[in-house]
Amino acid sequence: MNKKIFSVIALMVIVVLLISACGSGGQNSNSSQTQNAQSTSQTKDDMSRFDEEIAKGPNGETPTRSSEINLTEEDYAKLREGKHKAALIWAGSGEWYNALTEGAKEEFEKMGVKIVAVSDAQFDPAKQATDIETALALNPDIILSLPVDPVSGTRAYQPAVDKGVTIVFADNGVNNYRAGKEYVSIVTGDHFGMGRAAAELMNEAIGGKGEIAFIYHDADYFVTNNRDGAFKRAIQKKYPDIKIVAEAGFTQENATGEVASTILTQHPEIKGIYVAWDVAAEPVVAELRAAGRNDVKVVTHDLGANNDLDMARGGNVCGKVADMPVEIGRTMAKLAGYKLLGKEAPPFVVCSLIKVTRDNLEEAWKKSLNKELPEDILKALGKK
Amino acid sequence: MDNFISKKIKGFNYKNYIVYISFGLVLLFFSITLFNKGFLSPENLMNILRQTAMISVMAVGMTFTISAAEIDLSIGSIVALSALVAALVLRSAGIILAVLAGLSVGAVTGLLNGIIVSKVRIPSFLVTLGTSSIISGLARKITNLEAVPIIDKRFNFIFGSGDIGPISTLFLWTLVIMIVGDLVYRKTPFGRAVLATGGNKSAARFSGIRTDAVKVAVMTISAVCAAFAGILYAGRLHGARYTLGEADVMTVIAAVVIGGTSFTGGRGTVVGSIIGSIIMGMLNNGLLLMGLSVSDQMIARGIIIILAVSLSLREAKND
Incomplete structure (x- = not known):
């Protein structure tokens, strides 16, 4: 027993000393x-x-203010003819995400876009990848998404990219994806x-x-x-x-x-x-x-x-x-509209703060x- | 006289005190390494006791469950739902009703867990995994993911934010739950029935113990303790939110096992679980005071938990 106790003490001391040595850089x-x-x-x-x-975009994109993103009545009318469907693939949940959804919903209603799925990945990249695959079964034309992980996102969003879905990101981009190619744009707070x-x-x-x-x-x-x-x-x-x-x-x-x-x-x-x-x-x-x-x-x-x-x-x-999550949601929906109308969209859009x-x-x-x-x-x- | 002392020493069974030895080691270690960083200040020690109160309360309930060779993974979600229900009821009713409503979340869930475990004969691990998801879903749904603030000052004082002299009410609640739990565990026929059920179910049944009833009871005790922990969280934070308790399950299980309760049932102590919970709190506090980064804290905590658990489990095996 004495030996055991002694070895445990010794181990504890060694462990913590080691960790404090490498942890001195912690703060x-x-x-x-x-x-x-x-x-x-x-x-x-x-x-x-x-x-x-x-802040510039994750890939050094120059920011544009969200006030510059606008659709005309004609644009809305044209979009309504398309009878598009959208999926909202979020990273988490809470008041902030509720507002994000609400902003997108408000704008999509004007565009006649039907929201077919809303998901919360609970900050788990694997769950988000599954959410994307599941949503694709509903054949959405648009995906608005806040990516959990830029690295694994490259693979996770690929099925949607392959299907030619219009993707607009919030906050984070996805590694190796380019605005105007795999996705339309990234919208974020300032x-x-x-x-x-x-x-x-x-x-x-x-x-x-x-x-x-x-x-x-x-x-x-x-x-x-x-x-x-x-x-x-x-x-x-x-x-x-x-x-x-x-x-x-x-x-x-x-x-x-x-x-x-x-x-x-x-x-x-x-x-x-x-x-x-x-x-x-x-x-x-x-x-x-x-x-x-x-x-x-x-x-x-x-x-x-x-x-x-x-x-x-x-x-x-x-x-x-x-x-302004509501404004971010609205802007994301508008940018999806830009893509569907064939309008050129800025790669990185920044919303205001209060x-x-x-x-x-x-x-x-x-x-x-x-x-x-x-x-x-x-x-x-x-x-x- | 010498003879008496040597007899006492020979009769001293250190195996019963492993958790106290771990506690002493951790305390000693941090006292030495952090002697000038405020670890031993009375305020800091009270901080540790206060911050671990919720884990301690849940650990008391979990001691019963694990002693009966069951497990309850739904406690984290019960914490959130109970806190939210209590906060919502408090808006239109008094403290007593709010607390009862919160506790009934635990009672109902616990009964449900227990009945499914004993009647449908599904392992508690799977049952509580399922109910955990249901309860989490309900907690998210009832307020549409919004926080519920609590403005009742008396509620906040009694259940978490108040001090009586230098002593936090959270610590007093821990003491009350510990004493009640310990008495029930050690001094009542029910406590012995729990241990018998966990130790050897068939033998327990043949000796006239209604093991199914015991299972329902232990699942209910652990869920009600979790519901009470939820009420304490609400009082401490002056509000509730669906994320409360999310990360607590593993900490509670670690505290109970470090405290000397056998994972396979039949052996345990309530006081040991509380000490286990305080060890976990001391680790969090001490590693932070050392100025370690979050990653380093995680590594150190993991290693120390394994060491502490292996010590208590190895000694248990040698019994």
Whole structure:
């Protein structure tokens, strides 16, 4: 027994020593992620250029604003004659995806396009490949899709490409696919703009100076990497009095509570925390409440009822940046229309964003999700 | 006197204390490596106890299930549905009704699991895999994937966000569930029937134990514990969402097995499962405080879990 215990202790010590040796680079892993985003963006030192910089497409495509994508009444009439069918192949589910579907639906109704399938891959590339095959059995003319994985996507979308289906992507592209060939275009939010806007909100929330923590998505994912990277660069470039003293990544959104509590243990002096997105910020807010730290401000991305209620009540969450999933859905549908009409479509289209604080919560829900603010939140705002 | 002590030492059966040895080792290791990084601060230790409360509550229920040589994979989905139902009922009714509604999600699912397992004779692994999918689907459907915030301050205080002195209510709930669970497990005929059913079903049946009823009961206990964990999640987060509990099943099973409950049934302890759950919490906390990246944390956690489980299982085999 003694031998066993001893060998287990020895093993544990060796394992953790080994891992801490290779893990010393752990907290820096974000810097390589930031560098990636930096190289894609070819950041200019010039501040005004930095402010206007929009992320390029995954293949370096130049972005076009979604306001430039429009169909005329004649276009709609022509499209209605085609009696087309569409499948929506999403990566996940939730309020954001509901809004995406709603935007596409709204536009497809005008085009007389029937939606024959809506699927949620639950972020599993294999399930998405199956979803595509299943949807193809319904012979759609159009597929609107948010690819889970650009690498395996090359194979997964091939059956649809072979059948000549009109494909429009959201957020991610697929490796080795070219706009105008295998797919029409990629539509996405203004991720750099979102990161910068989050930095502005953080600056306002903590009064322009102090120490903050940065909780980022520790995965190779185009959207979150761009947003997180842009936030960090904006803080470093534009707000020299704000210092990021703690950086930690997460992959599971329910694991951020533990991350936040360890940050509070080691850096009790922080005034703000940036979290990569709304659902991941919920456990962070719970930890701040548990620690009685009403003074620590949270800035994050995307709308969501739980944190928005906290914001309405003047809690920890004080600012959010939301993209426009409804607008992304609409634009994707319009671009599919472009292809069917034989119009030339831009390869990479970027939708607008909205900076959200307690004051414009109601408007933000309408604009971003096309929904009324939930009753509890209206009450907390004193509007009901 | 010397004789007495040496007798005591000889009589000391370390095999019963493997989980405490693992606990001590992990605690010692992090105390040394993180001595200046706040690991041992009272706030951090309370953080660990608070953050593991939901896993601990589920581990108590799972101890009964695994001891009876069954498994319950539906607990993660029950967490989400129970939290959502409680949050929705709370909008129009009081705390008691909301909690009862949440718990009844567990009771109904657990009964269903148990009846299918014992009457239709399908392995619990498959039954709960199926019900897990049904319950997840319901949780997604009832709110159309939207979050349900909770504004009732008393609910939030009692079930997760409150502190009584320096002690979190989450920890107090863990203690209550642990004490009740431990008493039922060790001191009642039912507890002995669970162990007998798990140890040798035929022998248990011949000795007059209604093994089918025991199975229904253990499946219900584990599901109700999961439903209660869902209520605690809702109180802690001031709201519910269909994603709650998604990643918890494996953590709960690991906690129970590290805690010394035999995977093949017939042997286990409730307190050990709670200690197992706290070991899992300490690992998460300590590896984060060390500043490891997520990938490194995953590798380290996996290796340490295998070591801890192999220690407790090897000792069990030697019994």
